[in-house]
Amino acid sequence: MKKIFLLTFSIVFLVFSSCNEEILDKDNPNQLSTETFYRSTDQVIAATNAVYAALQANNLYNREYFFLHDLLSDDCQTGGAQLEAVRAQVLNGVYDGSNKLVNDVWQGLYRTVARANQVIENVPNAPETVPGDLKNRLVAEARFLRAWAYFELVSLWGNVPLITQVVTTPEGTPRAESEDAVYTLIFGDLEAAAQTLPLKSGYSSAEYGRATKGAAQALAARAHMFRGNYEAAHPLLAQVIQSNEYSLVDRFLDNFQEENENNTESVFEVQFTESAGTGGAWNGDGQGIAEITFRGQEYGPNAWRNVIPSTSLAEEFESVAEGAAKDDPRREYSFFQIGDMYNNGLDTLDAGDVQGDIAKPSWKKYQMIYKRENENSSSGINFRVIRYADVLLMMAECENELNGPAAALPYINQVRARADVMMPPYPTAQYPCSNEAEMFEAIMHERRVELAGEQIRNRDIRRWRRMEKLAVEPIPVYESKHNLLPIPFVEIDNNSALTNEDQNPGY
Numbered sequence: 001m002k003k004i005f006l007l008t009f010s011i012v013f014l015v016f017s018s019c020n021e022e023i024l025d026k027d028n029p030n031q032l033s034t035e036t037f038y039r040s041t042d043q044v045i046a047a048t049n050a051v052y053a054a055l056q057a058n059n060l061y062n063r064e065y066f067f068l069h070d071l072l073s074d075d076c077q078t079g080g081a082q083l084e085a086v087r088a089q090v091l092n093g094v095y096d097g098s099n100k101l102v103n104d105v106w107q108g109l110y111r112t113v114a115r116a117n118q119v120i121e122n123v124p125n126a127p128e129t130v131p132g133d134l135k136n137r138l139v140a141e142a143r144f145l146r147a148w149a150y151f152e153l154v155s156l157w158g159n160v161p162l163i164t165q166v167v168t169t170p171e172g173t174p175r176a177e178s179e180d181a182v183y184t185l186i187f188g189d190l191e192a193a194a195q196t197l198p199l200k201s202g203y204s205s206a207e208y209g210r211a212t213k214g215a216a217q218a219l220a221a222r223a224h225m226f227r228g229n230y231e232a233a234h235p236l237l238a239q240v241i242q243s244n245e246y247s248l249v250d251r252f253l254d255n256f257q258e259e260n261e262n263n264t265e266s267v268f269e270v271q272f273t274e275s276a277g278t279g280g281a282w283n284g285d286g287q288g289i290a291e292i293t294f295r296g297q298e299y300g301p302n303a304w305r306n307v308i309p310s311t312s313l314a315e316e317f318e319s320v321a322e323g324a325a326k327d328d329p330r331r332e333y334s335f336f337q338i339g340d341m342y343n344n345g346l347d348t349l350d351a352g353d354v355q356g357d358i359a360k361p362s363w364k365k366y367q368m369i370y371k372r373e374n375e376n377s378s379s380g381i382n383f384r385v386i387r388y389a390d391v392l393l394m395m396a397e398c399e400n401e402l403n404g405p406a407a408a409l410p411y412i413n414q415v416r417a418r419a420d421v422m423m424p425p426y427p428t429a430q431y432p433c434s435n436e437a438e439m440f441e442a443i444m445h446e447r448r449v450e451l452a453g454e455q456i457r458n459r460d461i462r463r464w465r466r467m468e469k470l471a472v473e474p475i476p477v478y479e480s481k482h483n484l485l486p487i488p489f490v491e492i493d494n495n496s497a498l499t500n501e502d503q504n505p506g507y
Contacts, residue, residue, distance in 0.1 A: 071091040096507050144215065233394065
């Protein structure tokens, strides 16, 4: 059962209210302010729901977030339709600070930060009629979401403007002094969140989708691993595993279809539903009217097919033809091919349905056509941000680095032993795993085929590149400047504390 984060109040979170000019210093008697809003239990919950709603908006999971990560990785290539220029620029490595896709995701992340800051600052001051434990939990949820946004920002852009309070003046915010300063905030937020948030089992099904203790620990581990700090990530992953709150589901596709959302493998996912309606989904506001995603329409085999799996990804899955003991069924679960059945087995995908090169596969993950004829321009399938398979594979990587390949085997083999996957356990002929280097190759392989198209690969490549662990550079258009994204030009133009000298190198 999925929780729908509908907002029943009109909340304005991004108002700069301290202008000196008298004509602008007016209060709208029909609009709630921060001083009048946080007065009841319903209102503080609605304010926190608005932070989650920012993730549903057009410039994040509704559309642009998955495009940015997928096109920066080697998981995807262009499909049958004409890829929009701003997206093609990212795929081809010719983007700069004017790129709208880069700018949109930046804005979506800072919208999340701004809304989280509102909750963190105002909810503790709500009247005593609002239960104290509820206030503490909601603040912890906001701190988790702020940490998520800042991890996205720092891992993609490096040191960025660090805004930790509600903005009340038009004065600009300079970049943090270093990435370390941003990570200090991230780890502080996540530690505090983990201390306060309930376990997943502590929520009723009506509250599924909210941040949990396990989500905070897993996100912190992901951030530590991005910095190459396996020692810090290991105990956090161990706590998630030992909590007994999570397990792999038997059916791989239960992680990407609508009926089994928030299942035992889900650590954190962004909630979507078509029951809230599709009107206004493009406005990016996320206030109860953007609870759908366009992933299916954009990637669907019989839809726009703007993005399809890359050839290198399709070839990554183990195959008997290449000497594997069996074909990896995750290839079939992840991709559609011509001749596959869809719409509950009533229709067959044929050449007339598919734009572009029909010999190349299309995405099956997150596609609604498993149960209907087409995507209808929208989808209510949740995005799995962190799932337990990723936790196990992160732990395998930590164990390999800290304790050697034998310690990593149980974790990586759990993922391969999923009931409808049942790949032969490592070591295999292709991946002998006899030393740390060989085990690392197996982990890289397993992460790519298990987590394909889940916006994981881009960050994996970036962190392994930083740690000099890539034997071969996987991105054909890679240049050193691509280690960081460009700060949007519009941010430099509008932020009085930034100049062109603050731009990342090469842009």
